[in-house]
Amino acid sequence: MAKLLYRLGFWSASNRVKVILGSIAILLISAIVALSMGPKLHEGTTIPGLESIKTMEQMYQEFPSIVDNSGKIQLVMKSLTDETLSSDTTKQLIGAQLEEVAKDPAVTAVVSPYDNHSVSADGKIGYATISYNTPGSDVTETSKERVLDVAGILRDAGLQAELTGSGYVKMEIGGVTEGIGVLIALLVLTVAFGSVLTGILPILTAVIGLGTGVMLIIIGSNFFDTPSFALSLASMIGLAVGIDYALFIISRYRQQLAEGYERKEAIAIANGTAGSAVVFAGITVIIGLAGMSVIGIPFLTAMGLAAALCIFVAVLIAIFMVPAILEAMGGLIKAKSKKSSKGSTRNKKNETRGNLWGSFVTGRPWLAVILGVALLGTIAIPFFNMETGTMDDAQKSPELTERRAYDLMTEAYGVGYHSPLVILAETDGGQDAAANLSGALEQLRTYPNIGTIAPAVPGPSGKISLINVIPATGPADNKTVDLVKQIRSQAAEIESQNHVKLKVTGSTAVNIDISQKLNEALPEFCIIIVGLAFVLLVMVFRSILVPIKAVLGFILSLGATLGFITFVIQDGHLQNVFHFNGQAPILNFLPIMVVGILFGLAMDYEVFLVSRMREEFKKSGDAKKSVLAGIHHSGGVVTAAGLIMISVFTGFMLAEDPNIRVMSFALLFGVLFDAFVVRMLIVPGVMTLLGKSAWYLPKWLDRLLPNLDVEGEEVMKAVEKKQLRLVRDPKTNLSTELLK
Incomplete structure (x- = not known):
């Protein structure tokens, strides 16, 4: 794969005008088609086959x-x-x-x-x-x-x-708040590259990729059932990873320029090395998102596939368009500053100063690991009390008219007004049907947490009646959930005594059933994702202990993420700090969404950091030195990538819609915990403690595994060989020969 991407990078650089204009043309064509067709999005989150859905039908x-x-x-x-x-x-x-x-x-x-x-x-x-x-x-x-x-x-x-109402309130699909996150990302990139112009490039390519991806999703919504928040999720992830992927390739390009490579050669090498890692990282995110379809829940499948489509486009833009733009920019993109390599005292001091974090972690590995695990373990504790459900206008800002309307209705009719239940009562239609139905209603009135029960409305068949029940508690209250469960659990007794079948439906019951179904699917989904992560990392790093460490780190960051959002959203702590407007259960599809997305992002950071450690270990055989080299060469890029993700998600957190805010909040802290605590603190500490054993792999397994060459090792070997030929034969064209 690395050699193929090397050739692709050289081709894109050589055909920069065609590639750039072609990418823009694809964006414009998709935009024209999408705008002519219009979006066909909905805001429903139903699951076919649920008891409440069947009753509603x-x-x-x-x-x-x-x-x-x-x-x-x-x-x-x-x-x-x-x-x-x-x-x-x-x-x-x-x-x-x-x-x-x-x-x-x-x-x-x-x-x-x-x-x-x-x-x-x-x-x-x-x-x-x-x-x-x-x-x-x-x-x-x-x-x-x-x-x-x-x-x-x-x-x-x-x-x-x-x-x-539905005619006035709609979920946001985009807004100006995202621009704030992009501006923060630009600041991070400017500091990372030391140039505003260079910092603009990743944002430019990410916006083109995101625009194309969003237009394709809008077109797809005309053919596939697509929830509106799928577009918001895809926008968040697509923009963030698009910037990160361009960052990785541009950073490697500047490093190759600093090594003295000619511009096109540096572009091709960057695409073959960092581009390989980008492709693998993109594949892992796509797998995590597409994996949401195995649960068999349509709206989750649509969400995952929509976001996966944006990731796919972001990868293509990174490996096709970024090389073309780098060549088009010519000498405007400068090489990474590099001091004299003559071993001066000043240079050694600069290297030490630049890797102080690596020296700290490798010098005190036990402290780093214990500190990181204790921190994330403590933050994860509230996760064990997490309750899932749906959010409504009660979580919106009081400055919005729909929130004030919600409060007025609560004041007038009670909080239960927002959690109505609909009971379908079925009788035999005989002479005693009315008396039997009356007896069933009397028994319902004895249940705790019943607010009001409206008179039964008979249907045309004379056998089915509609009963509206208003609980005494709101939709997010556990007592409302308990009431639904009690009605269902007592249905057999009521049927036996009164010959009336009772079934519960309505939006509140549907949401309760959806939450229960998603909670049941979460462990299965986690097992699939964790197992997949282990297999992929074994192939990438050709090690047993490194993947185990990576998977355990992912589980730790996932637990901390879910624990922290439970602490803030559900338990109500620090809500003023993060500008939330009231306690609420955790959005029912959020845990599965976080698992799928965080898996991909965690593997991104793992690959970019640990692959450099492996590269150094294969050269020197010194485990500690390889950890230091990984932090020195990739730590800054991973840090910048994490900050960019956080910046983008911060922009989405400023949106008014509580669903979007909670999703971005979870992803923001998921990246924070994984990139800065797990990958930059726990991982180097564990790698130092493991030493050479970290890279152990049975020989029989090594022979069976395919060589993915994510680090681009084969490309660099080929480049070195051609350089030697160039020294022996000055007429040799290195780039042309490599392309052959």
Whole structure:
């Protein structure tokens, strides 16, 4: 693979104009196609086959009128004066403004708080529902502005007016906050390269790759069921790794220039060495993301494949376009500063100063390992109490109108209003059916945590009735989960006593079932990922102990990540520091997502750091010296790569949507723990303690394993041989001969 990438790097550099224009053309074509087709994204997270999903399908068959995919906006109002919403003056004001909203051609129905009987017991709060002729995601900005204008008029008249609903609130797909993360990444790159111009290159190529990947996802959403947050996740990961991959190749290119190689030769070598590591790193991330499909949950599969597509494009951009741009920039990209190699005292001091961290870790390996393990182990403790669920507007900023609408509804109808349950009651339709149903309802009312139970609504068949239940607790409360479990566990007894079959569905029950299914799938997914990581690393490093150490480090960083987000998000600590707006369960698909993504990123850092150690060990046979060399040559790049990841995720953390914020928060600290504690502290310490035994591999296994040559060792051997030929025969063209 390394030789192939070497040739590819030389070809891209030689055909720089074609490669650059071709890459831009692909981006523009995909953008034109994507924008003409438009995104077909949804915000659902359902899993076919769940009990609640099957019950919901049965409910839709019996009550087809319930199926309504039209977008809706709820205009929630509260009287801030002595008057109630039912006073004549307020009634006339609200009625007149709702008539204005109804004039919108996109509006199909407007139901006032007086018609839907939503006015609260004290008469202060109620809401109107506005229905549109399109799905919520397609409600136009013009329609929203019309409702916002009405809300402004109501506020001026002494009412609090807030908006929520599928027609108004949508998950963010992108925004200006990501730019902040990119600016921080540019600062990191500028410091790492010592040049603003050089620092811009990784961001430029990453943006082109991300743009192409996102456009392809939008096109794909027209053919495949794609959740909207899949695009957000793909954007986060694609941008971060795109910058990192370009960073690795450009850093190696500057090193080769410093070694005295001609520009095209340096580009080709960088693509053959660092490019090999980039390809392997990209493959591991893609495997981790695509591995989410083995769980058999459609929305997770879509998320993983969408993000994997962005990673694939980022790898292609790195190995095709980066070499072309490096050649196009000519002498503007300078070699890495290198002191005289004559062994001066000053040079030796500079080398020592540049590897102080390596000297500390290798000089006190036990301290480094114990300190790192103790730190991450302590942070991981809250993980054992982690509870998963969904997030809603309660976790949004109070500055947003949808959060204020949520609070008004909680004030008016109780927190259980946001966690409704729907019970499908099936009888035999006989003469005693009504009495049996009444008996079942009476038994339901005896259960703890029941708020209100609406009268049963009979269906056309006469055998199935619909019962709406409002719990006394919210959707994130364990008591709501317990209520669903109790209804299901007592269903057999109720059927035996009252001859009524009870089944629970509704959005709350569906979310509970999804969370349970994801929790059950997590251990299996972890075993698959950890096993895969071990096999891949055995092939890469041709060692047994190094992969074991890498896998244990991954498990440690994963535990710390999940523990820390539990500590902050679920337990409510440090929320002011990270600007979260309330306690919530951990997003149900987050643990699996973190496992898949963190696996790939952890292997990235492991490969870039330890491969350099292996390269040095094969030359010198000195284990400690190889650890020092790995930290000296790759430690700075891994540090910069980690900081870039953190910068990008920080930008996404500034988004308003709580789902995106929590995802980016988890990935931010996942990278922080893995790159800076595991890879830069624990790994060098363990490698020092293991010594030469770290590189042991049975001979029979060595013969069976394929030689992946991630370090580009074969390329460097070939280059050295050609250099010797060049000395003997000045007419030899080194680059041309290598290409042959």
